Amino acid sequence: MLGLSRESGVSVKIVQLLRPPAADQATIDTMGEELIEWDCYEDSSEGLPAGLYKPNTSGKAFEKVFLGETFSCFALVTNGTKEIIAELSLTVDIQTSQRRCTVALSYREPITQLEPGASLRAFFAHEVTEIGQHLLVCSLGYSQAGGKATCRKLYKFPVLKPLDVHTKFYDSADQVFLEAHVQNTTDDDMIMERIALEPTEGHVLIPFITNPLEDRCTNGWLIRPECMRQFLYGLKFNSGETSSRANRGLITVGKLSMVWRTSRGRRGRLQTSPLERMTTGCGDLKMTIVDAPNVVKIQEPFVITCRVTNCCDRVLELLLTLENHLQSGFVWNSKSRQKLGSLLPTKSVDLNFTLIPISSGLKYVSGMQFQDAATKRIYEPDEVAQVFVYT
Numbered sequence: 001m002l003g004l005s006r007e008s009g010v011s012v013k014i015v016q017l018l019r020p021p022a023a024d025q026a027t028i029d030t031m032g033e034e035l036i037e038w039d040c041y042e043d044s045s046e047g048l049p050a051g052l053y054k055p056n057t058s059g060k061a062f063e064k065v066f067l068g069e070t071f072s073c074f075a076l077v078t079n080g081t082k083e084i085i086a087e088l089s090l091t092v093d094i095q096t097s098q099r100r101c102t103v104a105l106s107y108r109e110p111i112t113q114l115e116p117g118a119s120l121r122a123f124f125a126h127e128v129t130e131i132g133q134h135l136l137v138c139s140l141g142y143s144q145a146g147g148k149a150t151c152r153k154l155y156k157f158p159v160l161k162p163l164d165v166h167t168k169f170y171d172s173a174d175q176v177f178l179e180a181h182v183q184n185t186t187d188d189d190m191i192m193e194r195i196a197l198e199p200t201e202g203h204v205l206i207p208f209i210t211n212p213l214e215d216r217c218t219n220g221w222l223i224r225p226e227c228m229r230q231f232l233y234g235l236k237f238n239s240g241e242t243s244s245r246a247n248r249g250l251i252t253v254g255k256l257s258m259v260w261r262t263s264r265g266r267r268g269r270l271q272t273s274p275l276e277r278m279t280t281g282c283g284d285l286k287m288t289i290v291d292a293p294n295v296v297k298i299q300e301p302f303v304i305t306c307r308v309t310n311c312c313d314r315v316l317e318l319l320l321t322l323e324n325h326l327q328s329g330f331v332w333n334s335k336s337r338q339k340l341g342s343l344l345p346t347k348s349v350d351l352n353f354t355l356i357p358i359s360s361g362l363k364y365v366s367g368m369q370f371q372d373a374a375t376k377r378i379y380e381p382d383e384v385a386q387v388f389v390y391t
Contacts, residue, residue: 009079009080009081010077010078010079010080010081010085010140010142010149010151011077011078011080011151012075012076012077012078012090012138012140012151012152012153013075013076013138013153014061014073014074014075014076014092014136014138014153014155015073015074015075015076016061016062016063016071016072016073017072017073017074018063018264018265019264019265019266019267061155061157062155062157064160064186064187065128065134065157065158065159065160066128066159066160066161066162066186066266066268067128067129067130067131067159067160067161067162067268067270068127068128068129068162068258068268068269068270069127069128069162069266069267069268070125070126070127070128070267070268071125071126071127071128072123072124072125073123073124073125074121074122074123074124075090075092075105075121075122075124075138076119076120076121077090077114077119077120077121077122077140078118078119078120079114079115079116079117079118079119080117081116081144082116083116083144083145084113084114084115084116084144085113085114085142085143085144086112086113086114086142086143086144087112087113087141087142087143087148088111088112088113088114088120088140088141088142089140089141089142090105090120090122090138090139090140090141091105091138091139092105092122092124092136092137092138092139093136093137093139094126094134094135094136094137095134095135095136095137096130096132096133096134096135097130097132097133098130101126103124103125103126104124105122105123105124106122106123106124107120107121107122107123108121108123128159130159131159131160131161132158132159133156133157133158133159134156134157134158134159135154135155135156136154136155136156136157137152137153137154138152138153138154138155139151139152140152160185160186161185162184162185162186162190162260162268162270163182163183163184163185163258163260163270164181164182164183164185164228165180165181165182165183165256165258165272166180166181167179167180167181167256167272167275168181169253169277175206175234175235175236176234176235176236176253176277177232177233177234177235178197178232178233178234178235178253178275179230179231179232180195180197180230180231180232180233180256181228181229181230182195182223182228182229182230182231182258183223183226183227183228184223184224184225184226184227184228185225185226186225186262187225188225188262188263188264188266189222189223189224189225189262189263190222190223190224190225190260190261190262190263191219191220191221191222191223191260191261191262192220192221192222192223192229192258192259192260193219193220193259193260193261194220194257194258194259195221195231195256195257195258195259196256196257197233197235197253197254197255197256197257198254198255198256198257198271199235199253199254200252200253200254200274202237202238203235203236203237203238203253203254204235204236204237204238205233205234205235206233206234206235206236220260235253235254251276251277252274252275252276253274253275253276253277254274254275255271255272255273255274255275256271256272256275257269257270257271258270258271284310284311284312284316284372284377284379285308285309285310285311285312285316285318285370285379285381286308286309286311287306287307287308287309287368287381287384288306288307288309289304289305289306289307289384289385290305290306290307290350291303291304291305292304292305292365292385292387293387294387294388295387295388295389295390296357296387296388296389296390297357297389297390297391298357298358298359298360298389298390298391299356299357299358300356300357301333301354301355301356302354302355302357302387303352303353303354303355304352304353304355304365304385305350305351305352305353306350306351306353306368306384307348307349307350307351308340308343308348308349308350308351308370309346309347309348310343310344310345310346310347310348311346312345313345314345314374315342315343315344315345316342316343316372316374317339317341317342317343317372317373317374318339318340318341318343318370318371318372318373319337319338319339319340319370319371319373320337320338320339320340320351320368320369320370321336321337321368321369321371322334322335322336322337322353322367322368322369323367323368323369324367325367326366326367326369326380327363327364327365327366327367328359328363329357329358329359329361329363329364329389330355330356330357330358330363330365330367330387331355331356331358332353332354332355332367333354333355333356334352334353334354334355340370357387357389359389360389360390360391361388361389362386362387362388362389363386363387363388363389364383364384364385364386364387365383365384365385365386365387366381366382366383366384368380368381368384
């Protein structure tokens with residue numbers, strides 16, 4: 001904390017307001033002595049979320065501040081002189097490396113002057129949307145018998161990341177599955193009250209059957225410090241929906257929206273940046289399975305139908321080669337080399353292939369090579385389908 005002020009006897013400081021821990025919230029109504037320490041803000045008249053708060057008395061300027069939380073404080077102005085001070089003008093700014101904003105202040109009652117020994121509280125709440133170093137600037141202007149004067153305090157504090165979120169996509173025919181790994185990077189137990197995938201237009205969430213044995217708390221999922229939880233979501237395309245970005249192999253799926261509270265009573269909310277995935281394909285060329293069996297018998301031929309789409313802005317002249325050594329479990333029973341002709345931008349062609357399974361188990365169909373005559377570039381879709389082979 002850095003202080004800049006005139007030695008006038010008038011002081012200004014910022015006091016952080018803390019939420020009660022979960023245990024205190026459960027006993028607050030039955031323990032009278034607690035009510036001396038905690039203050040209740042029922043109607044949000046001070047600009048704070050309604051609830052219980054108490055001033056931070058830890059000796060540190062601020063407790064740890066995390067991204068997504070609402071940072072609640074009050075500015076305390078004290079007249080330590082023997083004169084009345086008037087024409088009070090108080091502002092609080094929060095600066096980051098990206099921007100500077102002036103927060104709105106709320107007062108329990110309007111005060112235009114302070115008597116000797118009197119004090120003034122101005123409340124504010126700020127939702128933290130950036131990580132990294134923050135600078136809080138509290139400036140006070142006032143007048144007294146000697147003329148106009150100013151008082152200013154500067155507070156530096158870091159904003160930390162409360163969660164680590166990693167995502168992975170899995171494609172399955174016309175569906176896609178999103179696996180989200182969420183890690184608690186705070187020092188406190190965390191209850192994830194809500195974690196939802198908000199899909200973009202053109203996507204529909206697939207409802208899952210809830211596991212009755214899942215260790216979900218009454219109000220959410222418990223995540224211990226440094227521990228991680230996995231969440232799975234299924235999506236499918238709306239019928240008839242297409243995307244210009246999908247033709248490029250890139251699709252925006254949606255955003256993860258999270259709401260949590262910690263064992264210290266702190267609450268927060270975050271939304272990830274748009275989640276994007278590459279569609280099955282090789283950049284300029286996209287391949288999807290139109291039809292393929294899930295289960296086949298060993299040594300019995302079967303047919304798959306693939307759709308090849310030109311995702312670039314130029315005409316593709318493609319030569320298809322089928323290679324047996326690039327896959328295990330199947331051999332091709334189709335023409336090993338063939339010209340597909342001209343494939344115009346955004347256009348598709350359906351191809352039928354016959355394969356013979358030669359070993360049992362869950363096997364992947366691979367071994368297709370498409371060569372562009374103009375650039376000589378080779379596209380190799382990998383594991384275009386999976387089929388279970390039984391004996």
